[in-house]
Amino acid sequence: MRIPFPLLQAEFKRVLLSLDFADDKADKCAVIFAENSRDGIYTHGLNRFPVFVQHVKDGLVKPDNQPNRQAGFGAMEQWNGNLGPGMLNARFCMDRAIQLASDNGIGCVALKNTNHWMRGGTYGWQAANAGYIGLCFTNTIANLPPWGGLEPRLGNNPLVIAVPRKDGHVVLDMAISQYSLGKLKQYENSNEPLPLPGGYDSEGNLSTNPAAILGAKRLLPIGFWKGSGLALVLDLLATVLSGGNSTARITESGADSGISQVFICTKPANDQQTATLIEEIIAYTKTSTPEQEGGTISYPGENTLKTRERNLSEGVLVDERIWDVVRGL
Numbered sequence: 087m088r089i090p091f092p093l094l095q096a097e098f099k100r101v102l103l104s105l106d107f108a109d110d111k112a113d114k115c116a117v118i119f120a121e122n123s124r125d126g127i128y129t130h131g132l133n134r135f136p137v138f139v140q141h142v143k144d145g146l147v148k149p150d151n152q153p154n155r156q157a158g159f160g161a162m163e164q165w166n167g168n169l170g171p172g173m174l175n176a177r178f179c180m181d182r183a184i185q186l187a188s189d190n191g192i193g194c195v196a197l198k199n200t201n202h203w204m205r206g207g208t209y210g211w212q213a214a215n216a217g218y219i220g221l222c223f224t225n226t227i228a229n230l231p232p233w234g235g236l237e238p239r240l241g242n243n244p245l246v247i248a249v250p251r252k253d254g255h256v257v258l259d260m261a262i263s264q265y266s267l268g269k270l271k272q273y274e275n276s277n278e279p280l281p282l283p284g285g286y287d288s289e290g291n292l293s294t295n296p297a298a299i300l301g302a303k304r305l306l307p308i309g310f311w312k313g314s315g316l317a318l319v320l321d322l323l324a325t326v327l328s329g330g331n332s333t334a335r336i337t338e339s340g341a342d343s344g345i346s347q348v349f350i351c352t353k354p355a356n357d358q359q360t361a362t363l364i365e366e367i368i369a370y371t372k373t374s375t376p377e378q379e380g381g382t383i384s385y386p387g388e389n390t391l392k393t394r395e396r397n398l399s400e401g402v403l404v405d406e407r408i409w410d411v412v413r414g415l
Contacts, residue, residue: 087409088401095120098135101415105142107149111174118173122205123402126393129268130205132404136411138202146343147171147201153178156329161190164328167200169343176203179349180212180220187218187351197347198330207259207390210248213351214255220248224347225321228337230263230305233314238303241333242267243320248387250354251364257387262317263305270296270305275405324348
């Protein structure tokens with residue numbers, strides 16, 4: 087089912103206004119949710135919206151709260167999100183990192199006590215649209231077993247790296263598991279197998295069955311032990327730099343709230359040499375012969391632009407069942 091983008095955004099805003107969001111905050115949150123679905127990240131657009139609404143109702147998200155500065159030294163600052171809407175805190179902190187980079191050549195903002203930022207790529211696109219290289223990451227509740235372990239002890243900590251480019255920004259937005267938790271649930275809801283193994287079933291066998299993986303709570307980290315190590319150090323960095331909660335403490339609370347995040351920006355040289363180097367790398371990558379006949383080699387963010395264009399012209403693809411839930415909120 088496809089829905090016009092303005093209608094999707096308006097429906098999100100209607101619900102948020104009913105939850106006592108100020109008009110400007112409701113509008114900004116609605117835009118982010120709608121843009122996430124527009125860009126094909128349905129798991130953190132429409133599909134995630136009812137969860138966000140429930141977090142507001144449960145008091146985990148404080149609609150009126152604003153971030154405030156805790157400390158700073160040169161190009162680095164620490165902020166407290168005060169449990170405000172995670173996507174607004176994240177957008178603010180990326181803007182602040184951009185400003186610090188403008189003044190100092192590089193900027194780093196570490197944020198504690200915030201909420202789920204929805205699609206991490208949102209803030210990579212934000213930096214790239216402003217002409218800056220952006221890097222950001224977050225910790226989460228434990229939902230990924232460490233390599234060699236059975237129980238989840240690591241956060242599936244998303245990592246985003248964005249590089250501005252005239253003909254389409256390069257934006258890497260990845261979870262530390264082979265498939266994000268949201269993507270597994272999307273496959274489960276569609277009753278489809280995964281294209282590649284995404285975790286283990288309850289008997290310890292690699293599986294393409296999303297329901298079996300979710301039931302066992304054993305997602306497969308990218309790169310096996312390397313992904314496990316990456317998840318650990320991202321939690322270390324987010325916690326230490328922000329002075330906030332670690333995955334262990336977030337998990338103790340029982341909710342994906344009060345999390346820690348980091349936003350880093352720097353501005354590349356705006357000259358022909360820089361543009362030429364970027365194009366050289368992308369062009370060389372695309373000379374690889376596609377594995378399948380008729381296939382293509384894409385850089386991170388390329389397919390997002392194609393999906394965005396189609397969804398704007400034909401309507402945003404939505405899960406009709408979830409759309410009905412949102413309309414009833």
